[in-house]
Amino acid sequence: MEISQYLPFWTKLTGSQQEQILNVTEIRNVKKGIRIHDSSEECLGLVILKQGQLRAYILSEDGREITIGRLFDYDVSLLSASCVMPDLQFNIMIEAEKDTQFWSIPACLFKNLVEESLAMSNYARSLISNNLSDLMWLMEQIMWKSFDKRLAAFLLEEAAIEGTTELKITHEKIAAHMGTAREVVTRMLRYFQNEGMVRLTRGTIEIIDEAKMEQLNA
Amino acid sequence: MEISQYLPFWTKLTGSQQEQILNVTEIRNVKKGIRIHDSSEECLGLVILKQGQLRAYILSEDGREITIGRLFDYDVSLLSASCVMPDLQFNIMIEAEKDTQFWSIPACLFKNLVEESLAMSNYARSLISNNLSDLMWLMEQIMWKSFDKRLAAFLLEEAAIEGTTELKITHEKIAAHMGTAREVVTRMLRYFQNEGMVRLTRGTIEIIDEAKMEQLNA
Numbered sequence: 001m002e003i004s005q006y007l008p009f010w011t012k013l014t015g016s017q018q019e020q021i022l023n024v025t026e027i028r029n030v031k032k033g034i035r036i037h038d039s040s041e042e043c044l045g046l047v048i049l050k051q052g053q054l055r056a057y058i059l060s061e062d063g064r065e066i067t068i069g070r071l072f073d074y075d076v077s078l079l080s081a082s083c084v085m086p087d088l089q090f091n092i093m094i095e096a097e098k099d100t101q102f103w104s105i106p107a108c109l110f111k112n113l114v115e116e117s118l119a120m121s122n123y124a125r126s127l128i129s130n131n132l133s134d135l136m137w138l139m140e141q142i143m144w145k146s147f148d149k150r151l152a153a154f155l156l157e158e159a160a161i162e163g164t165t166e167l168k169i170t171h172e173k174i175a176a177h178m179g180t181a182r183e184v185v186t187r188m189l190r191y192f193q194n195e196g197m198v199r200l201t202r203g204t205i206e207i208i209d210e211a212k213m214e215q216l217n218a
Numbered sequence: 219m220e221i222s223q224y225l226p227f228w229t230k231l232t233g234s235q236q237e238q239i240l241n242v243t244e245i246r247n248v249k250k251g252i253r254i255h256d257s258s259e260e261c262l263g264l265v266i267l268k269q270g271q272l273r274a275y276i277l278s279e280d281g282r283e284i285t286i287g288r289l290f291d292y293d294v295s296l297l298s299a300s301c302v303m304p305d306l307q308f309n310i311m312i313e314a315e316k317d318t319q320f321w322s323i324p325a326c327l328f329k330n331l332v333e334e335s336l337a338m339s340n341y342a343r344s345l346i347s348n349n350l351s352d353l354m355w356l357m358e359q360i361m362w363k364s365f366d367k368r369l370a371a372f373l374l375e376e377a378a379i380e381g382t383t384e385l386k387i388t389h390e391k392i393a394a395h396m397g398t399a400r401e402v403v404t405r406m407l408r409y410f411q412n413e414g415m416v417r418l419t420r421g422t423i424e425i426i427d428e429a430k431m432e433q434l435n436a
Contacts, residue, residue: 058354060362068354087347090354114343118336125332125343129305132350136286136308139357140276143284143397183307 003103006048006074012119020113025105030096036080039091043083045107049075052100056080057093068092069134070194078127080104084111088128137187151188152216155198155207165207221321224266224292230337238331243323248314254298257309261301263325267293270318271379274298275311275394284397286310287352290379296345298322302329306346360397368396369406370435373416373425383425 003025004010010018027050030036036054037044047054054071056079071077082088084107114120141148154177159165171189175182189205192198197213199206207213221243222228228236245268248254254272255262265272272289274297289295300306302325332338359368372395377383389407393400407423410416415431417424425431 058358060358062362064362066357066361085347087344087351089351092354115340116336118334118339121336121339121343122333125339125346126305128343128346128350129303132346132353133305133307135350135353135357136276136310139284139353139360140278142357142360143278143282187307 001050003048006050006076006103007123009117009119009123013113013117017113017117020109021105024109025103027101027103029101030099032096032099035093035095036102037092037094039093043107044080044094044104045084045110046105047071047077047080047094048103048105049073049077050101050103052102053097054094054100054102055097057095058091059093065093067194068138069131070097076127078124079131081107081110083107134187141191147184148188148191148216151185151192152197152213155205156210156213159207159210165210167205167207168203169205170203219268221266224268224294224321225341227335227337227341231331231335235331235335238327239323242327243321245319245321247319248317250314250317253311253313254320255310255312257311261325262298262312262322263302263328264323265289265295265298265312266321266323267291267295268319268321270320271315272312272318272320273315275313276309277311282397283311283394285395286356287349288315288379294345296342297349299325299328301325365396365398365402366406366409367435369403369410370415370431372396373423374428374431374435377425377428383428385423385425386421387423388421 003021004018013021028036030052037047049071051073054075054077056068056070056077057065058068059065069077069079077094078085078088079092080094082090082092114124151174154174155167158167158169171185172182175185189198189200192213193200195212197207197209197216199208221239222236231239246254248270267289269291272295274286274288274295275283276286277283287295287297296303296306297310298312300308300310332342359371369392372392373385376385376387389400389403393403396403407416407418410431411418413430415425415427415434417426
C-alpha cells in the first residue's frame with residue numbers, strides 16, 4: 001500500500017501538494033520499546049502507521065504514566081504535531097509497543113498544507129476532534145467508571161450463555177441490550193482490546209483474558 | 219460590538235456567507251443558573267459569549283460533576299456543536315454562572331460553512347485544539363496533582379475571576395467543579411484555615427494569605 005491510500009484527502013490535493021508530500025515523507029522503522037516522540041525531541045508531524053503498534057501517553061513529573069490512545073495499522077495521528085500547531089499545547093510521549101513501520105509527514109510541510117487545503121484542514125480537525133472525544137471518554141472513565149463494569153459483566157454472561165468465548169454479536173446489539181449508543185460500546189470494546197481482554201474482528205468479539213475481565217467486574 | 223468583531227475569520231468569508239450568518243444568528247439572554255445545553259436538548263452550534271459567564275461540565279450517571287471549562291466575555295466555543303460534528307462524541311452540559319448574553323450560530327449552518335470555508339475550518343480546528351489542550355491539562359491535574367494544590371489553584375482562580383478575595387461559594391459547589399465529594403473539600407478548607415490561608419464563615423471563604431496559597435500552588 002502506498003501512503004496515498006492511507007490519506008482520505010489525497011485526491012483533493014493539487015498535483016503540486018501531492019508531490020511535496022511524496023518528496024519529503026519518509027518511512028521509518030522502529031523497534032519495540034523505542035520512544036519516537038517526546039516534548040524535547042524532534043517534531044514528527046503527521047504520523048501514519050503502516051504496521052505495528054504505537055502508544056501515546058502523558059507522563060507526570062515523578063514518572064507516572066497514563067495511556068491516552070493507541071495506534072494500530074492504518075491509523076493516523078496528529079498528537080505528535082503539537083510542535084507546529086500552536087493551539088495543541090501538551091507534552092505527549094509516543095512509543096512503539098511492537099516493531100513498527102510508519103510514515104511521517106514533516107511538521108512544517110503539514111502546517112503549511114493545512115493552512116492552504118480545505119480538505120486537509122477538515123481532516124486535521126476531524127483527527128483532533130476524535131482525540132478530544134477519546135480524552136473526554138477517558139476522563140469520565142477515570143472519574144466515574146461504571147460502564148466498563150457493566151460491559152464486562154455483559155460479555156462474560158454472553159460467553160456463559162453461548163458456551164464460547166468467541167461471541168458473534170454486533171456492537172449495535174450490545175448497545176440495545178445495555179440501553180446505550182453503539183459508539184459508546186465500540187469505544188469501550190476498543191479499550192478492552194487495548195487492555196488485552198478481548199480481540200475484535202469483523203462481527204466477532206473474542207474474550208482472551210477472562211480472569212482480567214472478571215477482576216474488572218468484581 | 220457586532221458579532222463580526224468577535225469572529226477572526228469574518229473578513230475571509232464571502233459576502234454571501236456573512237449574510238447567511240447575520241440572517242440566522244440570534245442573540246439570547248439567559249438567567250444565572252439556567253442550563254443552556256445538554257445532550258438531550260437543542261443543539262446550539264457555535265456559541266459566542268457577549269457578556270456573562272458560562273460553565274461547561276460533564277455529569278456522571280449518579281449526578282457527580284466536573285467542570286471542563288468556562289467561557290467569559292468574547293469567548294467562542296464549539297463544545298455545544300457536538301450534535302453536528304460527528305467526531306465530537308461526548309455529552310457535555312453548559313450552564314450560565316451569571317446572567318449571560320450570547321450569540322449562537324445554528325449548528326447546521328456552522329457545519330456547512332466549516333466544510334466550505336478554509337478560514338472557518340482552520341478556526342474550528344484551533345478551537346477544538348484548545349479544548350484538547352485544556353482537557354489534557356485537566357487530566358494531568360486530576361491524575362497527578364495533590365488535592366491541596368488543585369483546591370488552592372481553584373480558589374485563587376475564583377478570586378481572580380470575581381475580583382475579590384471574599385468568595386461566596388458553597389463547599390458543595392466547589393466539589394462539583396472539582397469532581398470530588400463535599401466532605402473532601404470541607405476537610406481541606408479546614409486545613410487551609412488552620413494554616414492561616416483562609417477564613418471560613420457561613421457561605422463565605424475569605425482568602426487571607428494569598429502569598430502562602432500561591433506558594434502551595436507553585
